[in-house]
Amino acid sequence: MPSASSERPVQTVATESADGPRLSKRMAELGLCSRREADEWIEKGWVTVDGAIAVLGQRVLPSQKIDIDRRARSAQASLATFLLNKPIGYVSGQPEDDHPPAVALLKPDAEWLADGAVPSRFDRAMLQGLAPAGRLDIDSTGLLVLTQDGRVARQLIGEQSEVDKEYLVRVHYGAVEQDVAAHFPEERLARLRHGLSLDGVALKPAQVDWQNGEQLRFVLTEGRKRQIRRMCELVGLEVVGLRRIRIGGVVLGNLPVGQWRLLGADERF
Numbered sequence: 001m002p003s004a005s006s007e008r009p010v011q012t013v014a015t016e017s018a019d020g021p022r023l024s025k026r027m028a029e030l031g032l033c034s035r036r037e038a039d040e041w042i043e044k045g046w047v048t049v050d051g052a053i054a055v056l057g058q059r060v061l062p063s064q065k066i067d068i069d070r071r072a073r074s075a076q077a078s079l080a081t082f083l084l085n086k087p088i089g090y091v092s093g094q095p096e097d098d099h100p101p102a103v104a105l106l107k108p109d110a111e112w113l114a115d116g117a118v119p120s121r122f123d124r125a126m127l128q129g130l131a132p133a134g135r136l137d138i139d140s141t142g143l144l145v146l147t148q149d150g151r152v153a154r155q156l157i158g159e160q161s162e163v164d165k166e167y168l169v170r171v172h173y174g175a176v177e178q179d180v181a182a183h184f185p186e187e188r189l190a191r192l193r194h195g196l197s198l199d200g201v202a203l204k205p206a207q208v209d210w211q212n213g214e215q216l217r218f219v220l221t222e223g224r225k226r227q228i229r230r231m232c233e234l235v236g237l238e239v240v241g242l243r244r245i246r247i248g249g250v251v252l253g254n255l256p257v258g259q260w261r262l263l264g265a266d267e268r269f
Contacts, residue, residue: 019059019061020059020060020061020062020064021059021060022057022058022059022060023038023042023047023049023054023057023058023059023060023066024038024039024042026060026062026066027047027066028150028154030066031151031154032066032068032151033072033076033150033151034149034150034151034153034154035150036150037072037076037150039056041068041069041072042054042055042056042058043056044071044072045069046068046069046071046072047066047067047068047069047072048066048067048069049064049065049066049067050064050065051065051067054066076149076151079147079148079149080126080130080147080148080149080262081145081146081147081148081149081152081262081263082106082126082130082145082146082147082260082261082262082263083143083144083145083250083252083255083260083261083262083263084102084105084106084143084144084145084146084255084259084260085141085142085143085144085252085255085256085257085258085259085260086102086105086136086140086141086142086143086144086257087105087141087257087258088138088139088140088141089138090102090104090105090138091137091138092132092134092135092136092137092144093131093132093135096138099138102132102144102146103127103130103146105258105259105260106126106127106130106146106260108122110258110259110260111259111260111261112255112256112259112260112261113261114254114261120262126148128148129148130146130147130148131146131147131148131153132144132145132146133145133146133147133152133153133155133156133157134156134157134165134223134247135223136244137225137226137229139242140242140243140244141242141243141244141257142167142242142243142244142245142252143244143245143246143247143250143251143252143255144244145247145250145263147263152263152269155269156247156248156269157223161221162221163221163247163248163269164219164220164221164246164247164248165219165220165221165223165244165246165247165248166217166218166219166244166245166246166247167217167218167219167220167228167242167243167244167245168211168215168216168217168241168242168243168245169215169216169217169218169228169232169239169241169242169243170214170215170239170240170241170242171214171215171216171232171237171238171239171240172237172238172240173236173237173238174236177214178213178214179213179214180213180214180237181210181212181213181214182213184237188235188236189208189235191234191235192206192208192216192231192232192235193205193206193207193208194206196231196234196235198224198227198230198231199224203222203224203227203231204220204221204222206218206219206220206221206231207219215241228242229242247269248268248269249267249268249269250263250267250268250269
């Protein structure tokens with residue numbers, strides 16, 4: 001297993017293995033950091049392989065020992081992950097058609113302090129390199145994660161991610177706007193759970209149940225563009241409200257719309 005090294009690495013350069021993945025890819029696979037962070041650390045001389053300083057583009061074998069300098073660990077610990085209750089009208093990433101980005105809401109006076117919590121030491125550096133780890137469309141609200149930490153992004157939106165997301169979805173069924181559950185055919189509910197395709201690709205099984213007469217609860221392990229809205233359209237439902245309330249082990253809770261808090265040190269997705 002990889003281990004952190006608090007000692008200054010020996011000033012020798014590692015020899016490259018002809019086989020195996022690139023070091024940056026291996027470090028990302030081990031959950032040590034993102035590939036971008038790995039390359040930055042390697043350039044700074046903060047990574048050793050079998051005791052020798054690593055070089056960019058180096059390939060490694062699974063049996064080789066990777067050590068990380070404590071300076072890299074310290075830099076990583078300072079990376080911010082924001083939890084925002086995104087309002088309708090904001091886009092998750094870059095501004096689109098005059099709609100503001102969600103990051104514009106990350107201001108000191110919008111921090112949510114529950115139960116007398118102490119305000120965070122907010123500064124502009126916490127916004128540098130910040131990116132959404134998963135998206136919510138402009139008409140949706142709820143839990144949005146914006147992070148500087150490549151490990152968090154990989155965990156939530158990487159190709160191998162299996163973190164589930166939970167949504168509450170208000171729907172109409174044709175002219176039926178109340179007690180929709182009583183009018184919606186059971187076989188169509190079954191199709192929402194499994195059997196639909198988008199863009200020619202079959203969707204993974206989903207948990208879909210009635211939360212009340214007008215609201216469905218979805219739990220998904222994938223996040224295709226406008227997936228829930230498109231799924232509902234395929235079975236004759238119109239989405240009139242969509243809110244994400246959980247990502248993995250992190251819940252929206254009482255976080256007010258338009259406000260944010262930092263991911264707690266004891267919280268895990």
